[in-house]
Amino acid sequence: xxxxxxxxxxxxxxxxxxxxxxxxxxxxxxxxxxxxxxxxxxxxxxxxxxxxxxxxxxxxxxxxxxxxxxxxxxxxxxxxxxxxxxxxxxxxxxxxxxxxxxxxxxxxxxxxxxxxxxxxxxxxxxxxxxxxxxxxxxxxxxxxxxxxxxxxxxxxxxxxxxxxxxxxxxxxxxxxxxxxxxxxxxxxxxxxxxxxxxxxxxxxxxxxxxxxxxxxxxxxxxxxxxxxxxxxxxxxxxxxxxxxxxxxxxxxxxxxxxxxxxxxxxxxxxxxxxxxxxxxxxxxxxxxxxxxxxxxxxxxxxxxxxxxxxxxxxxxxxxxxxxxxxxxxxxxxxxxxxxxxxxxxxxxxxxxxxxx
Ligand code: IPM
Ligand code: MN
Numbered sequence: 001x002x003x004x005x006x007x008x009x010x011x012x013x014x015x016x017x018x019x020x021x022x023x024x025x026x027x028x029x030x031x032x033x034x035x036x037x038x039x040x041x042x043x044x045x046x047x048x049x050x051x052x053x054x055x056x057x058x059x060x061x062x063x064x065x066x067x068x069x070x071x072x073x074x075x076x077x078x079x080x081x082x083x084x085x086x087x088x089x090x091x092x093x094x095x096x097x098x099x100x101x102x103x104x105x106x107x108x109x110x111x112x113x114x115x116x117x118x119x120x121x122x123x124x125x126x127x128x129x130x131x132x133x134x135x136x137x138x139x140x141x142x143x144x145x146x147x148x149x150x151x152x153x154x155x156x157x158x159x160x161x162x163x164x165x166x167x168x169x170x171x172x173x174x175x176x177x178x179x180x181x182x183x184x185x186x187x188x189x190x191x192x193x194x195x196x197x198x199x200x201x202x203x204x205x206x207x208x209x210x211x212x213x214x215x216x217x218x219x220x221x222x223x224x225x226x227x228x229x230x231x232x233x234x235x236x237x238x239x240x241x242x243x244x245x246x247x248x249x250x251x252x253x254x255x256x257x258x259x260x261x262x263x264x265x266x267x268x269x270x271x272x273x274x275x276x277x278x279x280x281x282x283x284x285x286x287x288x289x290x291x292x293x294x295x296x297x298x299x300x301x302x303x304x305x306x307x308x309x310x311x312x313x314x315x316x317x318x319x320x321x322x323x324x325x326x327x328x329x330x331x332x333x334x335x336x337x338x339x340x341x342x343x344x345x346x347x348x349x350x351x352x353x354x355x356x
Contacts, residue, residue: 002035003307006066006271008059010044011089012280013290013341014072020292020345021070021299024319027352028303028312039066043096044074044089044280054092060099063271068306069100070299071275077282089280097137101269104170105135106177106301107249107277108263109232111256114325118257118333121229126255131235132181133252134174135245137266139166140196142242162196162241167203174239175211183214184236188224188244200241221248228252253277258332260291263298265305272306274298288340291330293320296348319351 005025009018022038029036041059048054054074063069074089096102110130116123144159171187178185187204189197201218208216219227221244227234228248232255240248253262262277276294284290297320303313323329328347331338339347 001307001309002037003068004037004039004066005302006062006069007038007040008043008063008069009040009072010074010280011046011076012073012282012285013278014044014074014280016286016288016341017276017290017292017295018070018072020341020348021295023345023349024296024316024352025070025299027349028315031315031353032309032312034309043071043092045076045079047092048087048089052087054087054089055095055099060096063096063100063273066271068302069271069273070295070302071273072295073276073278073280075280075282094142096273097266098143100266100271100273101138102266102273103136103138103166103268104173104266105137105245106265106267106305107133107135107245107252108301109133109249109252109256112261112321112324114321115257115261115333117335119255121232121255125230126232129232129255131232131252132177132237133245133249134170134177134237134239135249136162136166136170136239136241137245138242138268139163140242160194160196160241160243162199164199164203167200168207170239171200171204171207172210174237175207175214175216178214178237179211182236185214185216186224186235186238187216187218188221188238188240188248189218190221190244191218192220196241204239224248225251228255249277258291259294260330260332261293261297263294263296263301265298265301267305272302274302274306288342289331289338290341291332292341292345293323293329293348296320296345315352316348319348322351323348 009015041062079085079088141160144161147158191197253259259278266273300313300316303309
């Protein structure tokens with residue numbers, strides 16, 4: 001099959017983990033006799049440096065014309081430490097999400113059997129953990145207006161707002177995913193305090209009429225944060241607004257042993273984007289030590305969700321599992337000698353070629 005893939009490596013460890021993901025995608029291309037066209041484009045701090053804009057129009061064009069976007073990471077401490085900076089790399093990510101209409105961010109959390117000892121939680125708590133978080137990605141406090149500072153600068157404000165249609169479209173998706181899984185959906189909110197959360201509850205209850213076969217329950221976000229580490233097995237599909245989803249998925253990611261393992265898919269109105277959850281990890285940039293599996297597993301999600309190639313997706317996951325079992329892993333999850341980012345990438349690409 002012929003497909004166009006946009007490659008946005010971005011900042012920090014982005015380029016080096018992306019290089020490994022591309023090795024695996026090329027191994028799939030060869031093995032299945034596909035033909036992929038790769039177009040690289042700028043995003044994040046490197047885009048600011050070269051064009052002044054963290055999500056340049058040319059990059060948006062490339063994304064719109066592609067069948068899928070593979071994304072590395074963005075962020076640079078130079079901007080984090082400068083509260084007065086006018087443009088920030090993160091604005092590029094938000095602009096991309098908004099302009100591509102990526103309203104749903106899907107973050108699957110499943111434990112690797114051979115890595116249970118790496119989790120900060122007791123093995124009996126995390127064995128067989130397998131859930132999916134659907135995070136709303138283009139609304140809420142990340143985008144609400146007005147926002148800013150008072151005239152004298154001594155106060156600041158942000159706005160959390162949601163429209164019914166924004167809840168409906170991700171809510172439906174959540175019910176659909178739950179239907180394909182264990183049919184259990186948990187909507188996470190703070191309806192005891194927030195008006196937006198009450199709109200979410202009302203809308204989810206209305207949608208439930210169309211999905212009577214799915215069990216729906218509601219959970220306050222503080223309680224959800226606690227249950228994720230005390231009884232993670234109880235979850236099947238979670239759906240929540242933008243900021244709660246941001247926080248809960250970082251928490252959820254370490255349950256499986258390392259933030260470096262968690263992939264994500266962002267889907268919506270236009271081209272879907274696949275990116276690791278971990279971010280730019282500037283301390284490791286250029287050192288060839290970062291875990292490339294979050295990005296490689298994101299490529300696996302790309303085959304499944306955007307390119308209609310479930311077999312290819314499964315093969316990548318199997319190759320990652322095998323690499324983990326063989327101990328060919330980076331320092332964050334290594335029990336013995338750690339392997340480098342590129343060694344792990346090479347091994348996974350090779351395993352793809354050898355899989356039955
Ligand atoms: C994420 C990241 C982003 C977010 C940052 C980099 C803007 O933390 O994708 O989870 O907050 O959404
Ligand atoms: Mn985050």
